[in-house]
Amino acid sequence: MNIEQLVGQKLLFAFRGKESLSPEIIQAFQKYHPSGITLFRPFNMDNPAQIKKLNQSLQTLARELGLPPLLIATDQEGGQLMAFGDGTPLPGNMALGATRSAELAKKAGEVLGRELAALGINVNYSPCADVNINPNNPVVGVRSFGEDPALVGELAAAMIEGIQSQGVAATVKHFPGHGDTASDSHHGLGTVPHSRERLHAVELPPFRSALQADAKLVMTAHLGILSIDGDDAPPATLSPNIINGLLRQDLGYTGVVITDAMDMHAIRQGELLREDALRAAQAGADILLMTTDPQDQTRAFESLLAGVQSGELSQENLQSSVDRIMQLKRWLTEHATSPDLSVIQCAEHMQVANEIAEKSITLVRNDKNHLPLKLEAEKRIAVIIPVPQDLTPADTSSYIQIKLAESIREFHAQTDEFKIPLAPSEEEASRILEQVKAYDVIIMGSINAYAEEKQAEFIRRLLKLNQPIINIALRLPYDLAAFPEASTYVCTYSILEPSMRAAAKAVFGHSVMTGLLPVSIPGLE
Numbered sequence: 189m190n191i192e193q194l195v196g197q198k199l200l201f202a203f204r205g206k207e208s209l210s211p212e213i214i215q216a217f218q219k220y221h222p223s224g225i226t227l228f229r230p231f232n233m234d235n236p237a238q239i240k241k242l243n244q245s246l247q248t249l250a251r252e253l254g255l256p257p258l259l260i261a262t263d264q265e266g267g268q269l270m271a272f273g274d275g276t277p278l279p280g281n282m283a284l285g286a287t288r289s290a291e292l293a294k295k296a297g298e299v300l301g302r303e304l305a306a307l308g309i310n311v312n313y314s315p316c317a318d319v320n321i322n323p324n325n326p327v328v329g330v331r332s333f334g335e336d337p338a339l340v341g342e343l344a345a346a347m348i349e350g351i352q353s354q355g356v357a358a359t360v361k362h363f364p365g366h367g368d369t370a371s372d373s374h375h376g377l378g379t380v381p382h383s384r385e386r387l388h389a390v391e392l393p394p395f396r397s398a399l400q401a402d403a404k405l406v407m408t409a410h411l412g413i414l415s416i417d418g419d420d421a422p423p424a425t426l427s428p429n430i431i432n433g434l435l436r437q438d439l440g441y442t443g444v445v446i447t448d449a450m451d452m453h454a455i456r457q458g459e460l461l462r463e464d465a466l467r468a469a470q471a472g473a474d475i476l477l478m479t480t481d482p483q484d485q486t487r488a489f490e491s492l493l494a495g496v497q498s499g500e501l502s503q504e505n506l507q508s509s510v511d512r513i514m515q516l517k518r519w520l521t522e523h524a525t526s527p528d529l530s531v532i533q534c535a536e537h538m539q540v541a542n543e544i545a546e547k548s549i550t551l552v553r554n555d556k557n558h559l560p561l562k563l564e565a566e567k568r569i570a571v572i573i574p575v576p577q578d579l580t581p582a583d584t585s586s587y588i589q590i591k592l593a594e595s596i597r598e599f600h601a602q603t604d605e606f607k608i609p610l611a612p613s614e615e616e617a618s619r620i621l622e623q624v625k626a627y628d629v630i631i632m633g634s635i636n637a638y639a640e641e642k643q644a645e646f647i648r649r650l651l652k653l654n655q656p657i658i659n660i661a662l663r664l665p666y667d668l669a670a671f672p673e674a675s676t677y678v679c680t681y682s683i684l685e686p687s688m689r690a691a692a693k694a695v696f697g698h699s700v701m702t703g704l705l706p707v708s709i710p711g712l713e
Contacts, residue, residue, distance in 0.1 A: 189510070191503075193255075195492045196221030197510045198469060200259060200446070202480045204231045206238060209245055212482050217249055220489045223475060223513055224259030227309065229271045229584060231480060236274055236307060236529045243308030256517050259475075261311035261359075263582070264300050267682050268330050268663070270584050275303050276537040279682035281316060281343070282664075283548035285334035285706030286681060290346040292544050293333075297350020297358070299537045305354050306527040310520045312351055313359045313407060317344040317394035318366045323638060323666040323710055327580045328366050330663055330681050334706025337390050341397030348401040355523035357516060360398035361407035362448060363435060364424060365391030378454070379412040379421060387415065396439060404516055405444045406435060408473060410454030423454050426464060431472030444512050446475040451484060462491040469501050474509040538686075545686035549694045550703035552668060552712075553677040558656045560697025561600075563629065569603040570627035571596055572620060572650075573662070574610045574635045574643060576683055585635075590662070590683045592633050595692035610635060611642040621649055630657045631695070635683070637667040644670035660691055669710040679703065 189197070199222045203213035216222065225246055233239055243260050250258045262271040267280015276299050284293050297315075304312055319340050320332035333343040344360060351358040364387060365380070380391070395406070408431065412421030416429050424430040425447045435441050447468050451457065455464050465488040468476055476492075478485050495501035531537065551559065563569070571593035576585040593605035604627070606620050624630050632650055637643040648671050651657055658676045661667045665679040678694070678701065680687040693699045 277684040282330040283681040286548040286703035293343040293346035294350040297347035301351040301354030301356040337393040341394035345397040345401035355525040357404035359405040360403040362409035426467040428471040541686040545690035550679040551701040555675040567628040570624040573633040599696040
């Protein structure tokens with residue numbers, strides 16, 4: 189490869205287009221020779237056959253241009269973040285944390301890997317090895333396996349083994365740990381203030397386990413680590429102390445380092461992106477994850493090329509990076525599988541999702557013995573659910589229709605559904621409260637009420653009614669801290685259909701709730 193082609197291998201692009209390759213991305217391939225593509229749900233994904241055809245077109249284009257096989261990547265975590273919406277609805281990592289089962293984490297990884305392989309996707313930006321210690325963390329939450337570093341490490345390693353057993357490369361993220369921050373790096377630079385000792389005790393053990401499991405890629409976090417880089421710490425993505433020091437030297441990692449998306453606002457945007465793209469490469473990042481903006485793609489390529497030509501980015505650094513990338517591509521070629529599209533949501537995969545869902549359901553409180561629910565046929569149940577939204581860009585919840593009421597209705601016909609916004613107004617709250625007074629039992633689903641005061645206030649008002657009220661936390665378990673007077677409290681960790689069915693089954697006593705809280709609820713002894 190010449191210098192331009194070597195530089196191109198350090199870039200992953202994205203584009204808008206579903207049925208065919210856009211003229212812009214064809215031109216970008218001709219001009220910049222990128223290492224591959226990241227697929228995003230709103231831009232590239234309609235249905236399995238369409239995605240597979242699109243990926244075949246991408247690989248054909250690469251062959252025609254004489255490029256190495258492409259990395260084709262996406263975020264298919266399960267649970268909250270599902271770039272491929274038609275995939276098996278796995279409940280997600282925190283649900284796996286509640287099961288305490290490495291076996292199920294490995295099976296989940298196998299499902300993720302097999303379905304992506306069927307689509308022609310060979311890199312999964314999963315799993316999160318972040319230790320979710322901070323209840324106010326806006327971006328990780330249920331994407332984490334929990335708050336215990338040993339458990340997070342065990343389950344992350346098992347999931348990596350499962351994903352990679354299908355010939356798909358797993359990407360452990362977000363190094364060196366995004367679990368204890370109250371800011372979202374999509375919107376700005378957050379910092380982790382802890383000592384090196386604390387990092388080695390809490391944040392880093394899961395990454396050690398992931399590297400021992402041979403994770404093929406590590407994704408950097410756009411977070412400043414004060415104990416390593418000082419008060420004016422850059423994002424880890426731009427830090428040689430973190431990538432070359434902590435990750436490569438201290439932890440001994442020899443695989444591919446990829447940045448988190450370079451359009452996130454913890455990274456400087458516009459023309460300043462040129463400088464930060466070069467800084468990321470100088471710090472030791474092998475691949476820069478660019479998104480759909482053609483100008484950003486040009487800025488990154490030109491910046492790296494100019495850096496090599498001026499000597500700011502050494503040719504040795506460049507060649508070492510590309511060697512690691514080519515080694516990854518060889519591994520993918522050697523281990524490639526080509527499952528039929530029929531594996532997607534097949535009976536075997538759905539059984540894995542259902543087993544995770546059932547084993548994750550957690551009974552936190554049943555002080556008044558309302559559960560299991562036993563009602564005469566004519567009694568009426570009101571099910572109240574917030575309408576899901578994407579609470580961070582790393583979220584696909586807005587695509588989901590929550591089927592809790594439908595699942596409850598399978599066991600009790602006289603069930604009505606009431607929907608509220610995540611943050612209901614006074615008028616909306618009062619109207620629903622008046623309507624549900626006529627019901628015999630109220631099932632209240634909450635979505636991160638711990639962080640949404642208007643939802644929490646609605647639930648506190650609801651709890652003052654005379655009816656039996658069953659609270660079900662549909663996402664993060666911390667909600668109980670916002671309404672500690674609740675006497676009945678169940679956690680599902682997921683709004684996907686298997687978890688809703690499992691919750692309904694458990695509420696009526698047709699299954700035993702064996703899940704264990706993977707995080708601590710503030711104020712709960």
